[in-house]
Amino acid sequence: MRWLCYEWNGAAASLTDDAQRQLPHIQLPPNVVRDWLHKPDAMRSRTCHSIDEAMDWLDEKINLFAPHALGGSQLEHELSLNPYSRQGLLAGKDVVRSMWLTGSRALRLAIITEHPTAGIVDADPARTAEALSPVPAPRDTDLDHVGSF
Numbered sequence: 831m832r833w834l835c836y837e838w839n840g841a842a843a844s845l846t847d848d849a850q851r852q853l854p855h856i857q858l859p860p861n862v863v864r865d866w867l868h869k870p871d872a873m874r875s876r877t878c879h880s881i882d883e884a885m886d887w888l889d890e891k892i893n894l895f896a897p898h899a900l901g902g903s904q905l906e907h908e909l910s911l912n913p914y915s916r917q918g919l920l921a922g923k924d925v926v927r928s929m930w931l932t933g934s935r936a937l938r939l940a941i942i943t944e945h946p947t948a949g950i951v952d953a954d955p956a957r958t959a960e961a962l963s964p965v966p967a968p969r970d971t972d973l974d975h976v977g978s979f
Contacts, residue, residue, distance in 0.1 A: 832944040833884035833919065835876040836866045837891060842936040859938040863924050866940045881919045884941045888915065888927065891939050898931045919943060 838859045845851070851858045854868040866873075875891075878884040892908045899908075908927060915925040922943050929937040 831922075831946060833878040833881065834867070834874055834942045834944055835878060835884060835887045836869065836873050836938075836940040836942065837875040838873060838938040839895070839931070840935065842930065842934050845936055859940070863926055863940065864942065866924075866942050867944075878941075881916060884919060885912065885916055888912070888925070888939060888941060891937075892927070892929070895929055895931060895937050898933075898935070900930045900932060915941070 836859075838857070840858070844858055847858070848861060850856050851861050852865075854865070855870060857870055857873055860866055860869060876883075876887050878887060889912065896908075908929060911927070915927070918925050919941060922945065924943055925941045927939045931937055
């Protein structure tokens with residue numbers, strides 16, 4: 831299993847543009863957590879091969895941006911969430927963290943768990959959708975061999 835670490839730091843006002851955030855080629859954080867996988871590769875900060883490595887990345891980013899956070903207690907609050915983030919990753923969940931920064935800016939950090947059974951992860955949503963599409967439903971002709979009840 832791998833953990834894909836994504837980072838976005840930008841104008842807080844751009845977070846209100848839901849239409850743009852849904853577009854896979856636009857470098858804005860998505861509204862749907864798993865849609866980070868479809869965002870441009872430039873938004874991927876790191877690929878980690880252990881939860882410890884992913885959590886180190888998260889700690890590093892939180893500490894890097896803490897001096898620019900609004901409110902003095904935000905760093906303590908963000909760091910206090912780390913045990914819950916670690917538990918989530920251990921359970922195969924994704925983790926998204928947010929900080930409001932000075933200068934009307936915002937930070938979004940995401941650790942997306944890449945499950946080995948999820949198929950191919952690709953920045954192109956058309957290729958990913960094809961790789962992850964379910965097995966087609968059987969046609970009526972496929973059921974001819976099934977007996978009656």
